[in-house]
Amino acid sequence: MKSYISPNLEIYSYEDNVEVDTEEELLKKVELPLAPIEAWIIDYEAGEVRVDEQKALSQARNSAMRRINAAYEAELASIRSEYPESEQMTWDKQEREARAFLADSGTATPLLDAMATGRGMDKTELATRIIAKADAWMQASGLATGKRQALEDQVKAAETVEAVESIGWE
Template sequence: MSYAFRTTYRQDAETYVEDRGYAHTVTKGQASFATLDAEFGKILAVGQTARRNSEGDGWEVVDGFPLLDSVKAVKLAEINRAYESTLAALTPTYPNSERLTFNKQEEEARAWDKDNTAPTPLLDALAAGRQMDKAELVRRVLVKADAFTVASGLLTGQRQRMEDALEAAASVEEAQAIPVAYSLDPVAGIV
């Protein structure tokens, strides 16, 4: 019998994993937590899953969370959320619109660094707006771009390592046990 319609797993007192065609984690404090807790808090102990095929069916409660793919999807979402959050923390003071110019700034700075007659309309405008010498602006852009490249490379490598471990996980327990933590320690002092 297929239980693809709906599956809800109680991970702990403050976390449910719900699957209605896509697995997602619902934690205490989120709007939908109270609804889930009202529905499942009394029928599910921690570590149990309720599943059914359709609205008319009753809930079947089983121990564990037998859907490894769902657990992997939830863990991958956790890995990716933490990655995005950690990466965003590298540039917290920049508005998104400015971040969208970073690649162009770097492109122009590298071109000007090789040939100081290369056209650099964005850097020219930035230097004028900041009332800063263009050579100094180019130097700063390149220093920041290089530091960000190393830091983002390190974080991306860590994310890929976690994803590799997740793909290799053969059980729900292995998938759930993968620690999600990012660190810039190997590049301390450059960011």
């Protein structure tokens, strides 16, 4: 196996029996291994570059997880973007107070009281809406989290760079 490093530092490997006269001919006949520079093994004496397959696989897995996690965050951010961050910081307390109030209307609910007053809405109606939104968020979050975890399992189980790179959020 021979190697060729292009001017833009891409490594191409090709069989020893490939005969070419120009770089252009070579590039038509060679394969570009999917390996970042960190996975290169440079043998100066032999004048060749090889790819450390384990490093390449590890790099591909890390890259895939960054892509998957970014897609996961983007999906959930698309839901959260409808609400200001300060309001999101109250979601847990809103839900706790709403559930406690619906279970026992005598429970103290200072946040729920203030929200109902501010909206001019019946407290029971507000509590019901808060719980419906909280449940919908948990459903969406759970589905996205399950999908992300399943993709992570696939990435960990993949045995080749090509297999890892075929795994995506779509």
